[in-house]
Amino acid sequence: MSTLLDVQGLTVTLPTNSGPMTIVDNVGYAVEQGQVFGVAGESGSGKTISVLALMQLLPAGAHTSGTARYGGQDLLKLRPRALREVRGAELAMVFQDPLTSLHPMLSIGKQLTEHVRSHEGASRSAASKRAFELLEEVRIPDPERALRGFPHQFSGGMRQRIAIAIALAARPKLLIADEPTTALDVTVQAGILRLLDRLRRENGLSVILITHDLGVMSSIADEVAIFYAGRIVESGPTRDLLTSPRHPYTRALLDALPHPEAAGGTELVAIPGSPPTPRARPVGCAFHPRCPYASEQSRAEVPPLVAVSETRLLACHVDPFGPK
Amino acid sequence: MSVPAVPIKVRSWQRRGPLASTAWRHPLAIAGLVIAGAWIFIAIFAPWLAPHDPLAQSATSFVPPSWGHFFGTDELGRDVFSRVLYGARLSIPLALLLVTLALLIGGTLGAIAGYYGGIVDGFVMRSADLVFAFPAIILAMVVTAALGPTVRNAVLALVIVSWPSYARVVRGLVLSVGQAEYVQSARLLGKSARRTLVRDILPNVFGPVLVLATLDLGNAVLLLSGLSFLGLGAQPPQPEWGAGVAEGTQYFQYWWIGTFPGLAIFTVVLAFNFLGDSLRDALDPQSSWSQGGDAE
Amino acid sequence: MTRDLGEFIPATAELAVLSIIVAVLVGMTLGVIAAIKRNRLTDHVLRVVSLGGVSMPTFWLALVSLYIFFFKLNWLPGTGRLDAVVSPPPHHTGLYTVDAVISGQWSTAWNALQHLVLPALVLAAFNVGLLTRYTRSAVLEVISNDYVRSARAKGMPERTVIVRHVLRAALPSVVTVIGLAFANVMTGAVLVENIFSWPGIGQYAYHSATTLDLPAIMGVSLFVAVVYIVINFLVDVLYGVIDPRIRIS
Numbered sequence: 001m002s003t004l005l006d007v008q009g010l011t012v013t014l015p016t017n018s019g020p021m022t023i024v025d026n027v028g029y030a031v032e033q034g035q036v037f038g039v040a041g042e043s044g045s046g047k048t049i050s051v052l053a054l055m056q057l058l059p060a061g062a063h064t065s066g067t068a069r070y071g072g073q074d075l076l077k078l079r080p081r082a083l084r085e086v087r088g089a090e091l092a093m094v095f096q097d098p099l100t101s102l103h104p105m106l107s108i109g110k111q112l113t114e115h116v117r118s119h120e121g122a123s124r125s126a127a128s129k130r131a132f133e134l135l136e137e138v139r140i141p142d143p144e145r146a147l148r149g150f151p152h153q154f155s156g157g158m159r160q161r162i163a164i165a166i167a168l169a170a171r172p173k174l175l176i177a178d179e180p181t182t183a184l185d186v187t188v189q190a191g192i193l194r195l196l197d198r199l200r201r202e203n204g205l206s207v208i209l210i211t212h213d214l215g216v217m218s219s220i221a222d223e224v225a226i227f228y229a230g231r232i233v234e235s236g237p238t239r240d241l242l243t244s245p246r247h248p249y250t251r252a253l254l255d256a257l258p259h260p261e262a263a264g265g266t267e268l269v270a271i272p273g274s275p276p277t278p279r280a281r282p283v284g285c286a287f288h289p290r291c292p293y294a295s296e297q298s299r300a301e302v303p304p305l306v307a308v309s310e311t312r313l314l315a316c317h318v319d320p321f322g323p324k
Numbered sequence: 325m326s327v328p329a330v331p332i333k334v335r336s337w338q339r340r341g342p343l344a345s346t347a348w349r350h351p352l353a354i355a356g357l358v359i360a361g362a363w364i365f366i367a368i369f370a371p372w373l374a375p376h377d378p379l380a381q382s383a384t385s386f387v388p389p390s391w392g393h394f395f396g397t398d399e400l401g402r403d404v405f406s407r408v409l410y411g412a413r414l415s416i417p418l419a420l421l422l423v424t425l426a427l428l429i430g431g432t433l434g435a436i437a438g439y440y441g442g443i444v445d446g447f448v449m450r451s452a453d454l455v456f457a458f459p460a461i462i463l464a465m466v467v468t469a470a471l472g473p474t475v476r477n478a479v480l481a482l483v484i485v486s487w488p489s490y491a492r493v494v495r496g497l498v499l500s501v502g503q504a505e506y507v508q509s510a511r512l513l514g515k516s517a518r519r520t521l522v523r524d525i526l527p528n529v530f531g532p533v534l535v536l537a538t539l540d541l542g543n544a545v546l547l548l549s550g551l552s553f554l555g556l557g558a559q560p561p562q563p564e565w566g567a568g569v570a571e572g573t574q575y576f577q578y579w580w581i582g583t584f585p586g587l588a589i590f591t592v593v594l595a596f597n598f599l600g601d602s603l604r605d606a607l608d609p610q611s612s613w614s615q616g617g618d619a620e
Numbered sequence: 621m622t623r624d625l626g627e628f629i630p631a632t633a634e635l636a637v638l639s640i641i642v643a644v645l646v647g648m649t650l651g652v653i654a655a656i657k658r659n660r661l662t663d664h665v666l667r668v669v670s671l672g673g674v675s676m677p678t679f680w681l682a683l684v685s686l687y688i689f690f691f692k693l694n695w696l697p698g699t700g701r702l703d704a705v706v707s708p709p710p711h712h713t714g715l716y717t718v719d720a721v722i723s724g725q726w727s728t729a730w731n732a733l734q735h736l737v738l739p740a741l742v743l744a745a746f747n748v749g750l751l752t753r754y755t756r757s758a759v760l761e762v763i764s765n766d767y768v769r770s771a772r773a774k775g776m777p778e779r780t781v782i783v784r785h786v787l788r789a790a791l792p793s794v795v796t797v798i799g800l801a802f803a804n805v806m807t808g809a810v811l812v813e814n815i816f817s818w819p820g821i822g823q824y825a826y827h828s829a830t831t832l833d834l835p836a837i838m839g840v841s842l843f844v845a846v847v848y849i850v851i852n853f854l855v856d857v858l859y860g861v862i863d864p865r866i867r868i869s
Contacts, residue, residue, distance in 0.1 A: 057773060084777060087773055088773065097766065103770070103771070103789070104767070104789070104863070106788070107864075114774075115776055118777065119775060352668070457841075459807050462810070465810075465829035465830065466832075466837060469832055542675060550677065553811065553814075554810075554814065554826060555830075566677075569677070576691065577691065582680070585680075586677055587680075589680060590676055594671065594675040597674060598671060601671060
């Protein structure tokens with residue numbers, strides 16, 4: 001399997017009243033073809049900003065450094081014309097809330113076809129036909145009527161399927177899904193995840209899946225990277241990482257998950273403290289104030305993300321759960 | 325847990341104090357203040373500033389702008405410059421009077437309507453709707469024509485036309501502020517209605533109404549001069565600006581007669597609009613031309 | 621009196637329609653530009669321009685523009701709807717430009733158009749200022765919405781994003797202002813028609829008010845009220861066309 005996207009040293013700062021604020025700090029990972037790459041972390045950990053940076057969709061004044069190699073080009077350095085060609089046709093994005101990320105006044109058909117016509121120069125009828133097929137593929141009932149409809153006429157789950165269809169219309173190789181199920185009912189979530197999985201298997205689509213829900217991660221992600229305070233603290237194959245986490249933060253996250261078979265009355269374990277805001281990141285390892293294993297080194301130096309096995313990367317000076 | 329200190333760059337003009345930095349960021353407000361201030365000064369001191377008597381002949385007719393007569397002379401040989409300066413003594417106080425009256429009458433009616441609701445509210449609002457139904461200028465024309473074309477009647481007509489806007493705004497504000505809990509608790513505690521209105525509601529109403537009034541000052545000057553232009557306001561030989569422009573239309577080829585009075589109107593209204601616009605930004609950061617915030 | 625109205629209404633209508641079209645096109649364009657270049661020099665300049673537009677006394681602008689473009693430069697004709705030597709086209713709608721075109725009287729049409737330009741532009745000045753301001757706010761309100769980001773994420777060219785996605789979403793707010801603009805045109809018409817000797821409703825209103833011709837005053841007021849109602853109705857219909865969420869199924 002070849003590497004589709006190779007991100008190295010990605011750092012993003014946003015302008016604020018008191019100077020630039022580092023949101024994403026020296027992040028690196030690789031996404032293989034046909035792989036679902038999960039990005040997990042709490043709100044404010046920088047996961048969304050890091051993927052927005054890939055498509056240069058950051059707010060004005062943001063500063064990005066590092067590289068993101070895709071198809072022989074650095075996505076972060078693309079000029080507007082090349083960038084337009086990449087957006088939608090190579091990389092595509094699905095956002096968290098389909099109600100706000102779909103245009104309320106344009107028909108579904110329009111939103112499905114406009115970029116296809118723009119990228120591929122397709123005729124109106126050809127694009128319409130493709131739109132119809134896409135709606136079928138994402139299992140929207142009565143696609144003919146749906147094409148003439150508007151977002152507000154559909155339920156949340158349907159809207160997200162439509163958003164996925166729109167994202168895939170210009171045949172991208174990499175789909176970035178930012179919390180695609182967070183705004184949806186639990187019952188609908190499973191359907192969306194199954195859809196993504198099927199698309200991946202049938203079309204060889206690669207997916208970067210962002211979520212804070214480890215359960216979602218375990219069900220379809222092949223690889224997972226754990227974000228904390230703008231940095232990746234651990235990454236590796238999903239099953240391996242979730243069954244034997246090595247970073248104290250990952251372990252704490254897993255411990256905090258309510259166990260479905262725990263005895264009644266078992267206390268919920270929470271991680272003491274709260275994640276630092278980007279402005280108030282601690283010196284050294286960002287997690288050390290909340291970490292029971294923190295050492296002097298943790299408080300002083302930022303732990304580098306290093307390979308601790310053939311498949312696992314870890315950023316921790318102490319590595320309390322590693323092999324002795 | 326140590327927090328890295330983030331150095332804040334202090335700009336040099338910020339050190340001169342908050343006023344300087346505020347001024348720099350709102351050049352329009354300053355320009356408006358300066359121009360309006362200048363005109364008010366002129367309105368007060370025109371008798372000392374004007375080189376000639378605005379009502380008397382001081383040279384031959386139709387003298388073009390020159391050193392002796394900066395704005396030339398009109399068809400009766402009167403100095404246009406002096407007439408323009410004296411015109412400020414009409415337009416500006418009248419506009420202030422007009423707006424103050426409309427504000428007081430409209431504001432009071434609106435406050436009463438909003439506070440008491442019911443029949444009173446209905447009556448006030450229906451009257452307001454009736455006025456709104458007529459285009460301002462037509463109503464104003466009818467009133468002045470009916471009562472006789474004088475400056476006083478023009479002001480009266482325009483007050484009649486303008487009070488509904490204030491009534492509506494104040495009523496809306498009173499209604500929304502009146503819903504606030506602290507006001508309702510004051511009412512429950514039995515404080516007198518008037519006290520509640522004055523003490524609790526009015527301070528909140530003040531800001532938006534001030535913005536409205538400042539912007540309306542410009543409008544008032546435009547309407548007053550418009551009526552005079554049509555011959556329905558100030559009568560000759562008063563040096564009113566609108567009437568001056570009307571003179572200018574009659575003596576077309578002597579461009580200075582109509583241009584300068586009109587320019588005066590333009591600068592005064594512009595100044596009030598600059599002020600009102602900046603005030604609106606200051607009071608409502610969401611409004612259109614306020615300073616942009618940080619990136620989201 | 622209805623006959624009088626019938627003669628005067630088309631004259632004002634011709635003026636009003638052209639004026640509104642100009643004001644909407646220019647005002648909206650400037651408003652979009654100001655929004656895109658938010659807080660930069662262009663934006664500040666446009667702010668001053670728009671404030672200038674609403675501050676200008678219409679009658680003064682009329683006078684000055686007539687002086688410059690007619691008297692001095694002679695680029696455009698003076699007062700009236702047609703040159704004195706040109707006779708009006710056969711009556712179909714009462715709009716000289718339209719009637720002349722229908723009858724194939726091209727030179728008459730051209731002449732009528734030339735006479736229309738100056739008064740229509742003068743009448744438009746205020747509304748350009750108004751529309752620039754309101755379009756700017758409307759665009760700024762929608763430009764940071766998620767669906768705009770989605771359009772860019774699809775690789776749509778920025779121009780399409782602005783026109784099809786941003787402007788469309790901002791249109792409902794702007795349409796409200798267009799209703800207001802019509803009201804301003806009617807008020808302004810009284811002054812403009814006066815200076816340009818334009819035989820329209822504005823002049824008619826002026827004469828009936830100054831002579832206290834009660835039936836005529838009532839007639840004009842009724843006409844104005846009807847126009848307001850029609851405009852409001854059209855605006856409501858337009859909302860439904862633009863925003864499918866508002867349509868009654």
